[in-house]
Amino acid sequence: MIVLNVNGRDHSLDVPPETPLLYVLRNDLQLNGAKFGCGLGQCGACTVQVDGQAAYSCLLPVSAAAGRHVRTVEGLGTVEKPGVLQRAFETEQAAQCGYCIAGMIMRAQALLDANPRPSEAQIRAHMQPNLCRCGTHMRILRAIRRAAGLPPDGKMEAA
Amino acid sequence: MSETLSRRGVLGAGALVVAFSLGPRALAQEGGAAPKPVAPGLPGSLKTTPMLDAWIRVDADGITVFTGKAELGQGIKTALIQVAAEDLDVAPAAIRLVTADTGRTPNEGITAGSHSMQDSGAAILNAAANVRMLLAEAAAQKLGVAPDALATTGDGGFKAPDGRTVRYADLAAGLSLHVAARADAPHRPLGARRTLGHDLPRVDIPAKLTGGVAYVHDLRLPGMLHARVVRGPSVGTELKALDEAAALAMPGVVKLVRNGRFAAVVAEREWTAVQALQRLQQAGWRRPGPPLPAGDPLASLNGPSQDEVIQDVGAGAAAGVRTVQARYSRPWLMHGAIGPSCAVAHFQDGQLTVWTHTQGVFPLRGAIAQLVKLASDKVRCIHMEGAGCYGHNGADDVAGDAALAAMALPGRPIRLQWMREQEHGWEPLGCTQAAQIRASLDAAGHIASWRFEVWSHSHNGRPVTAGGLLAGLEVDPPFAPQIPRPIPMPEGGGDRNGVAIYAFPQARAVSHFIEKAPLRASALRSLGAHLNVFAIESFMDECAKAAGADPVAFRLAHLTDERAKAVIALCAEQFGWASRRLSDGRRGTGFAFARYKNLASYCAVALEVEVEHETGQVSVRRVVSAIDAGDVVNPDGLKNQIEGGIVQALSWSGLEAVTFDADHRTSFDWSAYPVARFRDVPGSVQVHVLNRPGTPFLGAGEAAQGPAGAALANAVADATGVRLRDLPLSPERVKAAIGI
Numbered sequence: 054m055i056v057l058n059v060n061g062r063d064h065s066l067d068v069p070p071e072t073p074l075l076y077v078l079r080n081d082l083q084l085n086g087a088k089f090g091c092g093l094g095q096c097g098a099c100t101v102q103v104d105g106q107a108a109y110s111c112l113l114p115v116s117a118a119a120g121r122h123v124r125t126v127e128g129l130g131t132v133e134k135p136g137v138l139q140r141a142f143e144t145e146q147a148a149q150c151g152y153c154i155a156g157m158i159m160r161a162q163a164l165l166d167a168n169p170r171p172s173e174a175q176i177r178a179h180m181q182p183n184l185c186r187c188g189t190h191m192r193i194l195r196a197i198r199r200a201a202g203l204p205p206d207g208k209m210e211a212a
Numbered sequence: 213m214s215e216t217l218s219r220r221g222v223l224g225a226g227a228l229v230v231a232f233s234l235g236p237r238a239l240a241q242e243g244g245a246a247p248k249p250v251a252p253g254l255p256g257s258l259k260t261t262p263m264l265d266a267w268i269r270v271d272a273d274g275i276t277v278f279t280g281k282a283e284l285g286q287g288i289k290t291a292l293i294q295v296a297a298e299d300l301d302v303a304p305a306a307i308r309l310v311t312a313d314t315g316r317t318p319n320e321g322i323t324a325g326s327h328s329m330q331d332s333g334a335a336i337l338n339a340a341a342n343v344r345m346l347l348a349e350a351a352a353q354k355l356g357v358a359p360d361a362l363a364t365t366g367d368g369g370f371k372a373p374d375g376r377t378v379r380y381a382d383l384a385a386g387l388s389l390h391v392a393a394r395a396d397a398p399h400r401p402l403g404a405r406r407t408l409g410h411d412l413p414r415v416d417i418p419a420k421l422t423g424g425v426a427y428v429h430d431l432r433l434p435g436m437l438h439a440r441v442v443r444g445p446s447v448g449t450e451l452k453a454l455d456e457a458a459a460l461a462m463p464g465v466v467k468l469v470r471n472g473r474f475a476a477v478v479a480e481r482e483w484t485a486v487q488a489l490q491r492l493q494q495a496g497w498r499r500p501g502p503p504l505p506a507g508d509p510l511a512s513l514n515g516p517s518q519d520e521v522i523q524d525v526g527a528g529a530a531a532g533v534r535t536v537q538a539r540y541s542r543p544w545l546m547h548g549a550i551g552p553s554c555a556v557a558h559f560q561d562g563q564l565t566v567w568t569h570t571q572g573v574f575p576l577r578g579a580i581a582q583l584v585k586l587a588s589d590k591v592r593c594i595h596m597e598g599a600g601c602y603g604h605n606g607a608d609d610v611a612g613d614a615a616l617a618a619m620a621l622p623g624r625p626i627r628l629q630w631m632r633e634q635e636h637g638w639e640p641l642g643c644t645q646a647a648q649i650r651a652s653l654d655a656a657g658h659i660a661s662w663r664f665e666v667w668s669h670s671h672n673g674r675p676v677t678a679g680g681l682l683a684g685l686e687v688d689p690p691f692a693p694q695i696p697r698p699i700p701m702p703e704g705g706g707d708r709n710g711v712a713i714y715a716f717p718q719a720r721a722v723s724h725f726i727e728k729a730p731l732r733a734s735a736l737r738s739l740g741a742h743l744n745v746f747a748i749e750s751f752m753d754e755c756a757k758a759a760g761a762d763p764v765a766f767r768l769a770h771l772t773d774e775r776a777k778a779v780i781a782l783c784a785e786q787f788g789w790a791s792r793r794l795s796d797g798r799r800g801t802g803f804a805f806a807r808y809k810n811l812a813s814y815c816a817v818a819l820e821v822e823v824e825h826e827t828g829q830v831s832v833r834r835v836v837s838a839i840d841a842g843d844v845v846n847p848d849g850l851k852n853q854i855e856g857g858i859v860q861a862l863s864w865s866g867l868e869a870v871t872f873d874a875d876h877r878t879s880f881d882w883s884a885y886p887v888a889r890f891r892d893v894p895g896s897v898q899v900h901v902l903n904r905p906g907t908p909f910l911g912a913g914e915a916a917q918g919p920a921g922a923a924l925a926n927a928v929a930d931a932t933g934v935r936l937r938d939l940p941l942s943p944e945r946v947k948a949a950i951g952i
């Protein structure tokens with residue numbers, strides 16, 4: 054038995070300990086937010102927070118997540134009561150297909166938790182691991198700035 | 213044909229030209245089996261499905277609207293709800309929308325080619341106007357007044373001059389909508405519009421931000437099993453003898469489904485299926501067929517071609533005093549959906565149901581029925597969203613894979629998702645292309661004559677038969693592979709946008725279709741328009757330079773289409789083209805324009821780049837775009853599409869190329885096929901919409917791909933003084949060209 058704390062709740066799970074956290078979240082706990090994108094740590098579609106840090110749930114064995122705090126996009130809010138980042142993504146309509154978006158939100162959440170007022174360069178550097186193929190980057194950046202209380206169409210700083 | 217530019221000259225020695233005229237034009241759509249028109253006088257897809265109740269039903273429960281088009285992340289659900297709400301004059305929230313489902317919706321073929329608003333949008337807008345007209349007649353009878361004395365209340369009812377009201381739901385019981393649409397049902401006046409033309413938030417976004425069920429990947433049916441398909445690393449390879457016993461010995465493995473070379477492993481748990489796949493892949497692989505032509509990615513364009521003259525205007529000798537000519541190319545490109553393709557299939561009581569993110573549920577149903585040997589009416593394909601596809605990716609193939617697995621395990625729903633390496637290795641690609649242009653300029657610096665040629669493989673490999681699915685080629689006996697055919701103009705495939713929109717006194721364009729391709733080719737967003745617009749718009753800059761003219765003024769001087777001119781002027785003005793920073797060797801600006809397919813949206817893009825000499829790295833500082841998509845249903849949705857198209861096309865044009873060696877594709881994951889990340893995307897992207905209410909909808913989803921790539925090339929040329937004509941404009945190429 055593995056005890057996994059997800060979004061503040063403990064779950065006792067009888068699963069093979071080497072199973073990547075992603076499959077446990079999606080199939081055993083029926084949480085849709087984290088997505089399978091590559092299973093290789095290359096795209097960030099599976100991003101969740103583990104003890105506050107952004108983590109690739111596709112690579113992390115569930116046994117390594119036991120005893121730590123796992124947070125998924127479902128833990129930030131709901132359609133009726135969205136969290137700050139979710140609301141900002143809604144306001145900016147920051148999605149096309151949206152497959153990458155839950156991972157984007159969770160990586161951004163880890164940034165804002167540690168650094169509530171990041172610079173443009175810090176935002177881009179922090180978001181670098183997450184891929185979006187629809188080209189929604191400009192709106193994702195706007196949403197993160199908005200959630201951080203920064204002007205949404207902030208200018209890229211001189212390199 | 214007396215082309216002085218032989219293909220031999222263009223693409224090197226050894227080219228064999230086989231010219232013959234094309235047979236009857238079978239397909240009006242991008243592949244798939246397009247439905248036949250039965251009412252050609254009606255707008256959009258009413259031509260093929262004229263009955264109102266196929267599109268709209270009104271009953272006591274409310275209003276349901278049906279579309280044969282699918283949500284691909286382009287926002288089509290929201291836009292179609294707005295269209296229906298406008299002409300029914302109800303709140304958008306009052307409308308339930310049912311999308312592509314062979315069991316419920318009209319057959320609108322494929323959701324592709326920026327056709328959805330022109331096909332389904334126009335059909336639903338007119339069907340809604342018809343339904344409101346019929347409801348008004350019924351209401352008039354009930355209230356004993358003339359129909360034109362009634363006003364809609366905006367919330368699903370009519371109001372008589374004396375204040376009495378009647379609800380649609382109450383009228384619907386006595387009204388049959390099983391009647392054909394009329395072309396002349398009046399629309400609500402433009403000035404009274406409540407939803408059309410407004411920024412309605414996308415209806416699909418809230419669930420996507422909060423972990424709701426949004427994708428076929430999220431579908432969990434009772435008793436569902438997980439499967440993985442077992443294949444070699446990429447198209448053209450196969451695994452050696454599978455260690456079936458080893459896989460079946462793994463706890464939780466339910467079955468290894470085999471049929472000829474097709475194999476899928478099915479397990480209770482998804483991770484078990486992944487591990488079993490990895491175990492089976494230890495068999496190693498081989499390439500049974502001839503080796504791939506590794507090396508020059510353009511080499512395959514030298515193969516035998518079908519040639520067609522796609523433009524021939526003006527006659528007589530060109531009065532040029534100066535000749536400019538150049539050749540452009542692009543490599544193979546990948547769709548690269550962020551979520552690998554997935555499907556859920558369930559065979560029960562002789563009926564197969566497939567939940568799929570295909571772009572064409574009806575053509576897919578036909579292909580799957582053939583594959584699993586069921587009658588079409590025993591197969592139902594229901595669209596559910598996948599990750600953005602940008603054309604024909606693995607969506608259809610994975611549905612075929614899941615269907616075969618489900619047939620072997622009746623009663624158990626099967627969810628089958630591809631692995632990342634399978635998507636990279638097996639998805640159909642956007643093919644390599646080359647274009648050559650020659651123009652002569654007259655003494656006044658105008659283009660007097662124009663010669664354009666393009667070489668391309670197929671952009672149309674969508675399944676119509678089981679032979680269009682990977683599994684169909686693997687089962688025993690295999691189905692015959694589909695023969696690729698060119699897509700006819702005016703939409704075109706490899707020659708899409710191969711006819712320049714500019715008015716030249718004399719112009720000739722030839723399209724060369726090369727059937728035999730080394731890699732698997734099909735539709736990638738904008739098809740040939742990406743390369744053709746890149747070529748034409750790069751070349752317009754080269755001609756402007758030769759003529760000593762400003763690139764924007766040079767384009768305007770060659771245009772007669774007023775809408776084209778207006779979009780160019782708006783983009784130039786918003787960018788500040790006239791007062792732009794002049795090139796200083798590092799910074800530069802570029803401009804490009806196209807009307808997609810010469811019949812859909814008009815799109816102009818201006819951008820500013822900074823080139824780092826030491827590395828060849830190109831940073832796009834800012835992008836400004838202008839778009840005329842006709843009557844704009846949802847301005848913010850349109851901007852979202854254009855912004856995304858620009859960012860994606862900058863990635864294609866600046867970074868991407870599928871690589872392969874003699875045996876297989878070597879672009880097997882994101883490390884081997886890099887695409888734009890946050891540090892690579894522009895500093896800002898602005899989109900300005902030129903709305904034309906009351907005019908026809910013009911498809912826009914693919915309009916930015918060509919102009920964005922061309923504007924990038926023009927800006928790099930402006931910044932560095934060196935013209936790069938082969939995509940991608942990678943840092944290595946830029947650095948080599950600058951020669952530092």
Ligand code: FES
Nearest residue numbers: 090091092097111
């Ligand atoms: S799915 Fe985990 S990084 Fe791609």
Ligand code: FES
Nearest residue numbers: 151153185186187
């Ligand atoms: S919105 Fe589609 S991948 Fe990001």
